[in-house]
Amino acid sequence: MSWTIWWRGNALGPQYSAMEHPILSASGLRRQLGDRWLWNDLSFALCPQERVGLIGPSGSGKTLLLRALVLLDPLQHGEVSFQGHCIKNQSITQYRTQVIYLPQRPAAFDGTVEDNLKRVFTLAAQTGTYRRSLIERYLSALNRTPDFLDQSVRRLSGGESQILALLRALQLQPKVLLLDEPTASLDPDSTQQMEGLVDQWMSEDSQRACLWTSHDPQQIRRVTNRQINLGGIG
């Protein structure tokens, strides 16, 4: 696996030697909270088929980095590129159909699980159509019956909301998933099934990659092949 992470101005970082073109890259990111630097001049690249873990103590800005990568927060400095193109304001919505951020506490829209999955396709930037057969395939990988689709989102547990959010994202066939503690509310069995589903999604297309955060070091070792440590920066 090629080392594609480097930190300018930080001797700890291995030198950049990309073997292939990164699918998602960031350069020169800076983020300041008050007068504390969360990261200063952070650069990294995510290559196709890479699974990268984002680690660091609580408050080190893992979630903020994921949010910055999909431009939910303004970039104070630096830029984010997808497939070699720098993301400009006009291309944000298009970009977010390809690089999807799954927040730790995902929101659901009123109605049933299936309503939620269909709702996404009403957005102008989404060109696909809802495919129930695909969802049923994902559900069987998660060891769940299609009954899940008829459940009202009001009665979903925290873990089920995370499953809904993952299905909602996977059905869009994104290139990159940014997963923020995606299994935080799941039991060990469901966690393993969810990891398996992400694996399956990765294997369906050679141009896919993902970035994980988790407070479980074992999980990070299990699901990723290299890590970015935010704790040592700043």
Added chain:
Amino acid sequence: MNGYIVLGYGQLVLAALLILGNLAISLALRLGLERSLLIATVRSIVQLLLIGFVLEWLFSQDNPWVILVIALAMTTIAATAAVNRTQQRFTGIYWNSLLSILAAAGLVTGVSLTGIIQVDPWYDPQYLIPLLGMILGNTINGISLGLDRFMTSLVDQQQQIETLLTLGATRWEATHQQMRDAVRTGMVPILNSMMVVGLVSLPGMMTGQILAGADPIDAVRYQIIVMFMVASATALGTFGVVLLAFNRLLIPHQLRLDYLERSKP
């Protein structure tokens, strides 16, 4: 039915005696309101007498610029008052409020004066100033309610909005629900008063015209026009201010809650 009884200052003093009743109640029940009652009484006398002199001077003006400057001053005060009642602020909120009120009240007042009531000259202060005053007084309710509701729902529904954004929604797709709610909230007071007008409430303007000797049917016609002007200006102003706030707080396809700060109580 013509004419009305002209009141002298002696009669004002007699009316002020009515306040003695309030004083008596306050003293008997130890409400501790004597001081406030006294100040409020004096303030209402002084403020109203002053505005009476101002209006007398104003109504004798025939320079449109003087009248427009006064109208602009009233609009600015209204725009400030509308924002002062919101729980949250962002930079530029006063300008947004001023721009929306100015456009809404200016358009509606202008169209009504020249097109509907057909006042000649259009800037005749006897019509322009009271009509504008009534429109401003009501539009600020819509603006502050709508603006407040919009900002509050952005904060409360941040997760929903950002979830939509992360799935590729445009800023419009992500927040049009909140914008709709805000405009609807701003319209509620005027819709309510249009529903019950005449049945529950007799509007002050109409009552005043009748007291001044106008034919009640004439007074009612004026009141109907004023109601429609207020409704239209409220809708325009509320929609305008919500649109401007949207343009400020959701750019570019980001929810900028960091622009909001709680206003000091």
